[in-house]
Amino acid sequence: MTVTIKDIAQQAGVSFSTVSKALRNSPLVQESTKRKILLLAEEMGYRPNTAAQRLVSKKSWAIGVVWPSVERVTPSILITLINEELEKYNYTTLLSMNKIESAIDVFNRFQPDAILIFYDRDQSFIEQMPYQTNIPILYYGISGLTPYPTIDVLRGKAIRLAVKHLTGLGHRRIAYLGDMAHSDLLQKEKIAAYEEEMKSLDLLPGIVPIQSMESHDGYVAAIKLLASGKRPTAIISGSYDLTRGIIRAAAELKLDIPKQLSIVSYDHIPQMAELELPITTVGVEVAEIARRTAELLVQLASKEPDAGIDDHIRLEPVLTERASTCRADEGDMGSET
Amino acid sequence: MTVTIKDIAQQAGVSFSTVSKALRNSPLVQESTKRKILLLAEEMGYRPNTAAQRLVSKKSWAIGVVWPSVERVTPSILITLINEELEKYNYTTLLSMNKIESAIDVFNRFQPDAILIFYDRDQSFIEQMPYQTNIPILYYGISGLTPYPTIDVLRGKAIRLAVKHLTGLGHRRIAYLGDMAHSDLLQKEKIAAYEEEMKSLDLLPGIVPIQSMESHDGYVAAIKLLASGKRPTAIISGSYDLTRGIIRAAAELKLDIPKQLSIVSYDHIPQMAELELPITTVGVEVAEIARRTAELLVQLASKEPDAGIDDHIRLEPVLTERASTCRADEGDMGSET
DNA sequence: AATCAAGATAACAACGTTGTTATTCATTTT
DNA sequence: AAAATGAATAACAACGTTGTTATCTTGATT
Numbered sequence: 007m008t009v010t011i012k013d014i015a016q017q018a019g020v021s022f023s024t025v026s027k028a029l030r031n032s033p034l035v036q037e038s039t040k041r042k043i044l045l046l047a048e049e050m051g052y053r054p055n056t057a058a059q060r061l062v063s064k065k066s067w068a069i070g071v072v073w074p075s076v077e078r079v080t081p082s083i084l085i086t087l088i089n090e091e092l093e094k095y096n097y098t099t100l101l102s103m104n105k106i107e108s109a110i111d112v113f114n115r116f117q118p119d120a121i122l123i124f125y126d127r128d129q130s131f132i133e134q135m136p137y138q139t140n141i142p143i144l145y146y147g148i149s150g151l152t153p154y155p156t157i158d159v160l161r162g163k164a165i166r167l168a169v170k171h172l173t174g175l176g177h178r179r180i181a182y183l184g185d186m187a188h189s190d191l192l193q194k195e196k197i198a199a200y201e202e203e204m205k206s207l208d209l210l211p212g213i214v215p216i217q218s219m220e221s222h223d224g225y226v227a228a229i230k231l232l233a234s235g236k237r238p239t240a241i242i243s244g245s246y247d248l249t250r251g252i253i254r255a256a257a258e259l260k261l262d263i264p265k266q267l268s269i270v271s272y273d274h275i276p277q278m279a280e281l282e283l284p285i286t287t288v289g290v291e292v293a294e295i296a297r298r299t300a301e302l303l304v305q306l307a308s309k310e311p312d313a314g315i316d317d318h319i320r321l322e323p324v325l326t327e328r329a330s331t332c333r334a335d336e337g338d339m340g341s342e343t
Numbered sequence: 344m345t346v347t348i349k350d351i352a353q354q355a356g357v358s359f360s361t362v363s364k365a366l367r368n369s370p371l372v373q374e375s376t377k378r379k380i381l382l383l384a385e386e387m388g389y390r391p392n393t394a395a396q397r398l399v400s401k402k403s404w405a406i407g408v409v410w411p412s413v414e415r416v417t418p419s420i421l422i423t424l425i426n427e428e429l430e431k432y433n434y435t436t437l438l439s440m441n442k443i444e445s446a447i448d449v450f451n452r453f454q455p456d457a458i459l460i461f462y463d464r465d466q467s468f469i470e471q472m473p474y475q476t477n478i479p480i481l482y483y484g485i486s487g488l489t490p491y492p493t494i495d496v497l498r499g500k501a502i503r504l505a506v507k508h509l510t511g512l513g514h515r516r517i518a519y520l521g522d523m524a525h526s527d528l529l530q531k532e533k534i535a536a537y538e539e540e541m542k543s544l545d546l547l548p549g550i551v552p553i554q555s556m557e558s559h560d561g562y563v564a565a566i567k568l569l570a571s572g573k574r575p576t577a578i579i580s581g582s583y584d585l586t587r588g589i590i591r592a593a594a595e596l597k598l599d600i601p602k603q604l605s606i607v608s609y610d611h612i613p614q615m616a617e618l619e620l621p622i623t624t625v626g627v628e629v630a631e632i633a634r635r636t637a638e639l640l641v642q643l644a645s646k647e648p649d650a651g652i653d654d655h656i657r658l659e660p661v662l663t664e665r666a667s668t669c670r671a672d673e674g675d676m677g678s679e680t
Numbered sequence: 681a682a683t684c685a686a687g688a689t690a691a692c693a694a695c696g697t698t699g700t701t702a703t704t705c706a707t708t709t710t
Numbered sequence: 711a712a713a714a715t716g717a718a719t720a721a722c723a724a725c726g727t728t729g730t731t732a733t734c735t736t737g738a739t740t
Contacts, residue, residue: 395726
């Protein structure tokens, strides 16, 4: 039913190996026959059989991604960008939404050249390691806890940058608004850094714990925080989604950003600059994360035991100053407790 | 590097074809050798090479899904369930997050046995049809507009059920809260049905248009709607996400559901019963959609030009009464305009 | 003891590619 | 004119499976 190189060969009156070479633009076949074959292939609707290619070449040109059905914005942007980066290397991205274990099963059957696993706080993944597979694995978002290559952001450092930026602007009452859910190690690292940094500056940490990371959670928490008497002059937000909620809350309470409230948000994504009010951010630019992740994946995929590749990357965050932060207004400033 | 049946054969001292048969549990090989081979395979960490299997069997046992990076809850649940259903048929689900055209490209290379495309309002998909592929395609969520097999919910009918239920309970002021974005045909069908049904009952339709389908949009719209003087006694919500927003709004305004406000929501998902207040819903149970979709996909995948399969399915919605609706309270009822 | 059946295993072709090696044929070189 | 060269193409093996066919045992039947 489907067209193979043999069918083309017959039509063209050449051997099938000539067709193969012509399609791969080998210098071993004459220009004129090459053109003829290419034309025929197009006409006949030829599509190479990847199973056969894979069988002989040992490459699938696919990267499997374990995608823990996330609904948050930032990871969703990240995976989109990684996909784009991988396309540049001629790789195709395939997602599996199963739990890690069974996703690995799927990929064992499908044999992508490498697997990318996103850390998911709902997965008790540690017990299951190491996974039963011989496909190289890259973990995103969790350093130090897996035997596998990892790429991650120095989250703690990002938060420290935020604290320093705000104290540098004269702020003393700086609250942190973020997820404190039980097992989410990514969030924990940020919170620990915040507390440490504040204490080292002799400031009182004020953490607003919330259960989930949705925008509305940020809104509710911010309303509560800002409506109280001794409100902070600055907030560090744990994510883009939360920040949107905080902005809504501030608008509702008629608080001027940044005059009455400075905001620094984690998550360095383009959307931050496109909000009604451009937000000062800390974090690694999501495009850079994507670039580095894709690069590392491709290295891992090419199996050459190249030895020397650095496969425990922690990316350096930066602070990007935008319109949401300014000097603390002395008049509006509360006394530190 | 990787273990093949030939390696096992050598270890076991039998021919590789015997190994193949043993692994597939053929009756043609002795029980004792079968056991020996199975054991060896396990020990040596054998994994069948799917490329080879596919090459000879012409089946990939995979279904490709074009997944338009959706962040809404319901489609996300749906795809999860479809995945589970397909596993029962031994199929594996692979997602591609590319735009339809390039997702098709990916799948052309990977050759799943069928492709499922989710209708996405952001895709101007119609111009591109028909797609360049010979893999069978199933469309979800858009009937009548594609030449491809389709599975869909009778959305209009669902909304009519909602209107009838509410009028049957004596409600006359019934608002519809849903997305009216430009090009979203799925939403349009619901709105049209709502208007028609209301008019046929001599009631004045009241549509609250919103731009997006996120929970917060529902919240904002509901606050505006309910805080006004002549508020409706019932709301029909266009989706689960919106409904959550509406519930929050009602709580904030101290409106009792259902005494002061009845709610019927589109989207028949289990989560509806698990909210603080179980919600009356209309729609096709998401598990049923998943079941029927998987069933149809498998039929399409098995290529047999079975002729007789019905490949334009529209599912019948049902109304599930829960705690969010009750008789209209005469006292609280506004006069219809 | 020679023949037959059957049960068990081995051998082989095929799937659609790629890469290597062999063949053909027209040219150039002697 | 015979030999050497080189370009173009053909032939073939290999990748790891599956399914069909062939071969070899072993024990039962005559």
